[in-house]
Amino acid sequence: MPTTILETFSVSRLDILNPEGDCDEELLPPLSKEEIVRLYELLVLSRAFDERALSLQREGRIGTYPSIRGQEAAQVGSAYALQPADWIFPSFRETGVHLTMGYPLASLFQYWAGDERGLVCPEGLNILPVSVSVGTHLLHAVGAAMGARYRNESIVMAAYFGDGATSKGDFHEAFNFAGVYRLPVVFICQNNQWAISVPRGRQTAAQTLAQKALAYGFDGIQVDGNDVFAVYRATRDAVDRARGGGGPTFIECFTYRMSHHTTSDDADRYRSREEVEEWKSKDPILRLERFMEKRGLAGEAARREIGQRTRTAIDEAVRAAERMPPPERRDLYRSVYAECTPRLAQAMEGGGNGDA
């Protein structure tokens, strides 16, 4: 008996804007000049925030911080395709997503300085607290999507994670549930090639991460994660599909973590400087600048002004964050339950044996 081919698959990759700033006109998403300049401004803001956070950490003014350097286009491009009413389930390395959605800069500084109050998402936005536990939050996007479906609300859930998360069991379970129930979720993976010291090739033997979606019965696509247009286009298509009842999509943004895992890490222990140098030439901001130059968008003076505006916003945010009164001792107990248990109430008042 001959064997029968039951399924074959192919995986696509989307590239629109190359490192030289040239683009595929047919694939270029329909963005106005103002929108393109806005994307550029968000990329610049994300990088500047990141650089400031790194220097604040070195000065001891914030705690451990995970840099997003190199991943700005993957974050800004994807978040720009979402609506304010959509819900976002971020990992801990998504500053660009927060900034694109309009999350207060000062809150982000406050959080990284070790204050949970920085994770209180303002009304009107639904960015869930960052998930420090890798990949486990994908299931929350799945559940919220089931909730949106149940309530007949056309809200899309965006779950952000990295290449390391694709090795976790919860990645499998989330993809499986999303596929089975055809839920409105967009899974956005920033494959930045490194999970602390373990390279992408050690996370999976599969040739791409994108193809993993196919086993769960939905589409996966790889995009150049340093190409803000490709990321935006792929996300917009996925969001439209989800909103229209077409179910989940997996987007693998092929990018690179230019910095260490966090400020506590030393990437020189496990990867070559040549590799990092090679990725510098693929920088997401540089290529958009080149594109804008070729199109006569936001010339040098305009870009200088954007830089200045960005620095001012960051200065003000740092000042605001550092002016916030520190949390009180009682805040330790307040938010564990809706109502303090008798034991917590006693501890909050300074009672109890040996409690703080």
Place this chain on the structure above:
Amino acid sequence: MATLNMVQAVNLALREEMERDDRVLILGEDVGQDGGVFRVTEGLLDRFGKGRVVDTPLAESAIVGTAIGLSLYGLRPVVEIQFLGFIYAAFDQIFAHAARYRNRSRGRYTCPLVIRAPYGSGIKAPELHEESSEAFFCHMPGIKVVVPSGPHAAKGLLLSAIRDPDPVLFLEPTRLYRLIREEVPEGEYTIPIGKARVARQGDDVTVIAWGSMLERVMKALEPFNAEIIDLLTLSPFDSETVLGSVEKTGRVLIVHEAPRTCGFGAELAATIAEEAMLSLRAPVLRVAGPDVPVPLARLVDYYLPDAARITAAVEELLRY
């Protein structure tokens, strides 16, 4: 008033609460078409449809993780983990997320969800179907842990659990599912979480138990003048009722089927030592499961606390 067993009482609570509140959904393995392996959710699929009674793939972490997402979105999911021994795959979701979203977001996002899990030994089931690992969950700030000891308590506590603004682990002692029948009122009645029940008043010794051990303690200690406390909520437990009784009797026995070391009895004993030492006339004793994996049926009688061990411990206390 209907006389129901615990399976029927839990079913009634779910049915009534789903009628009352359209935010309540049920998820789990085999909970829909099959009505649950213990038939606890029988008939709910027909009544409420598959949008509200959701048969899930076989994945405990996803069941709890999805419930977290639903609750973040404003719904009130009640999920079933088929047996407590399979909840360990969902431990991360419970510990790292359900218990923490409120605290992490300073109250902006919360997880009002219920995890129902049949638990406990003595039903001749395969390995991992008879665990009593309740103490793990009492060590997790942000979760509440509730254990009914009969049909009446099951209904009243489950309604409170579903209405609670925080995540509740609701443990259903499988040995009791069809063992006890009680009068269970229809309609509104709740038993508050965090309150113990004095199941029998007495003067000579305080005996604290929960779940399936309560029935065993009640029977074994009929000849004694023992005050028997049905704890009902383990976290946060009702220290007022416990300490009040200890101050009266001066002698304490704690009975649980979970392994002795770091079982919930240890927390009770420590609290009594801290708060009521001067009332004690004897050391606090525990009758518990030994520190071994829960055995299969042929050894279970050596494992579970029985009338002889319970009686011997009380007699020892009374000698002081």
